[in-house]
Amino acid sequence: MNYQPIIQHLTTRGYNVSAIEFCLSPAIKVECEISSHEVSLIHINVDELKEMPSFFLRKPEEFPRLAHTLSFDKLGVASICVNVPDSVSINYEVPELVFEESLKRHIALLNQCLSDPVWNEKELLREFLAGWRQIREQEYADFLCLSDIGDFELIDIFPPKKKNDKYGLASYHFGVPKNYKQNSNYSLINNHIHGRGVPTRTGCIVPLQNLIPAPWSKDNLQEWYLKILDFIVPSIREKLTHTFGQFRDHSFWIIFNANTESGKTWFGLHFILKKDVKGKKNFPLNSKNLEFWDIKAMDIRLFNKGRIMPRSGADISLQNKKVLLVGCGSVGSQIANQLASTGIGHLTFVDPESLSLDNLYRHSLPTTYVNWPKTYGLILELQMKYPWLDTDQKFCGLLDLRDANLLNNFDLVIIAIGSPSQERIFHDFCIKNKIETAVINTWVEGYGIGGHATLDVPESLGCLRCAYVDSLEFSRGLVSNLNFLKPDQSLTKNMAGCGNAFLPYSNLTAIQTALIASDLASKFLLGEITQSSKVSWKGSPTDVIKNGFELTDRYQAFTKPLEILPLLNSGCDICNA
């Protein structure tokens, strides 16, 4: 990249800019005065402008500790964080303007840090973890703490089983509170804890009343630790002294947490006896004892519902919801995945069939599960991914579930079997027996034309039959009035004779349909929808037309794809009784 025009432009804008060499690389230097400080900013030249150009602060040690800067001692500079690199879109076609903008932002940030020490201090605390990561040891980047709350408690330490394991949860240290309640069923967490045998070391979790900025460098860690001890409230300090403080060992783990403006901040220290010290020593709680120990900073990754679920887009309030999913085919298996990802705590899968190779490309399960019950495959797959998901299964069909006690035990029933006859029979049972559980029915239509989902909330108007009213005769129709394909067309294809007919649609069609059903389910379970509703998505008619099939008027008139609409139909004899 040609820096000459950039230097020229910045010069015309009043900046004192010069081309220099920095650490054997071409660079530009900008000198300016910020809040009565002589500041020198260095930009190391880049070949292509892909993000906002960064400037380093020279000789950071000559300034007070500044927020949003990270020191590179060996180079004698500190990086300055003015924005997340991807959060701005830059004008790479006019780079001189990008440099001018970047410089303005760097100077503005430094000016605020230097001119407003209170704000600077607050920001240092808010960005505590950024500073902490600067001094943490790489080998402790992967420590999972299973604590839920962060109160004082002792924890067992389970190191990775294989030291060189670099991938998956197997590569993490696990810090498990001694009174940790394990899931009674199989779960991912149980598997990891049990698989590692007995804990090798002890640690503890210590909440802090207050926090100071992270140490500027590793050399300051011991001094910093002693200061931190003063922020432990006396009652906890006493507990610490009388429990953890009494232990003698070769190493200790301590995990701190403190409230900052970014939320609760967690970080840890690993104490290891110095090599020349013999025997075991007590956990150091003063400067005298500290001389036996090396301290290493480590990142703490919380592995609990409260942290992982909201951070990754799940809703923890769905943890106590129980859903019965009937049909684990192409649509049902996608719904299972999607529902689990929303944070639902209990899923019971129902399907009488096993996975067939015929459906491989439109089913979510891999070939490993061919000939296995689909329900079993789904349970294994989902438990591998979702640590706080409880699962159950039933190897039967929809009509075998006509049991009021069973159905009323769930918050929601989702039916994804694509069988209008069975679904209407089941609905009749629910009406007759006053089933209190809401039911979602969902189905795809062939040839990628669309998919539908209905939500029948028993205490509100609108039911499955509303989606089957024949609007011409105001009679109970045999096919859904939501459909985009006219009834009585020979839509199925056949590749191997009788018994092998199938409705052609792709995995994408199944996923789209599952999405509208899952969205409806989560909104209902979260209380965002309280009325019986319906939703459809509408695909391209290309394949339908190519195969000579006919579309319904609803397809032509439908302009509200993905919109959740009332299910009630004025012609429904059940809802209008």
Place this chain on the structure above:
Amino acid sequence: MSLQSKFNTFNQKIQLTRQDDTYKEAREKDDSITNVIKTKFKEKGYPVIDDFVQGSLATFTAIKEKDKDFDIDRAIVIDHDEAPTDPVEAKKVILDILENRGFHNAKIKKPCVTADYKSQYLHIDIPVYRKTSWESYQLALGKKDSNTENKIWSDSAPKELIEWVNDSSSYYLYKDEKIKQFRRLVRYLKRWRNFKFSHDVSRKIYSIGLTVMIKQHFKPSIDSEGCPNDLIALKDTVNSILNWSGYFISYPDDQWKVQVSLPVSPKRDIFHGSSLNTGTRFRNRLSHLNASLQTVIDETDESKQCSLLIGLFGDDFPEGTNNTSAARKTVFATSGAVGTSQGA
């Protein structure tokens, strides 16, 4: 229960089709008389080449009325070249048949032979047509004692009229739903006429006149899901009829005459000879209906809406309260099985 559902119930109560159980005896009578006419006409040398139902049963707009006759409108068609020169001759044959089969008040009217069958509340109208080789129809006009010049075969288009009423080709989407809504609107307005006017006036507000007016000004109300809103459709249609200057001709002192041209040949005025009294009453009540329908639309309480509609259509319109007797009966599908596009 939604208001549309009330309209559905109302429609179920008033609609009459040839397949209805209540029409069974009329249907049997119709079939048996038609067979006798066929035999007699054959003997006379002008065999029946076609017969068809016309009137409201052919356009699916017939309604039931308590203690009122069921209509049989059976058209008899003979070949142009075999037809008697005197059109009344053929009508006399029908008159004899009706008189011999227990019908009362059998008489030859100008356009048809008509009679009543009191024990079964039947009223029968039998027009006779001759069909030319170029597929056009001529109606046998003339009474028993008419002069020769009034006994004529007059150009007519009975099937064309039925086709015109039943045509839904211009409705674009939801054609079937729209034509069905049109037919319901005709039934509603016929019931309104019978309920709101004295017999003397209502019999002069001809059903075919109402049907043509509604057809020409039909404003369907079917939403994007195919669900009808009959109240809106009725209001919009009545409003359009009133706003069109062609039907009601103004006379001094706020008086009106009604005129509606047949949409097919011979395009005569259906209300030809209608009085100022009929026209004025008809228009005034139609304006009142229009205003009342707006009141119903503006009313948010379903119970009050139903009360207002009962005031317009009579007791066959269901009440708005939790009246279980007003609940619509379940209508099951008429097919045993239907192929679907549904999968999962």
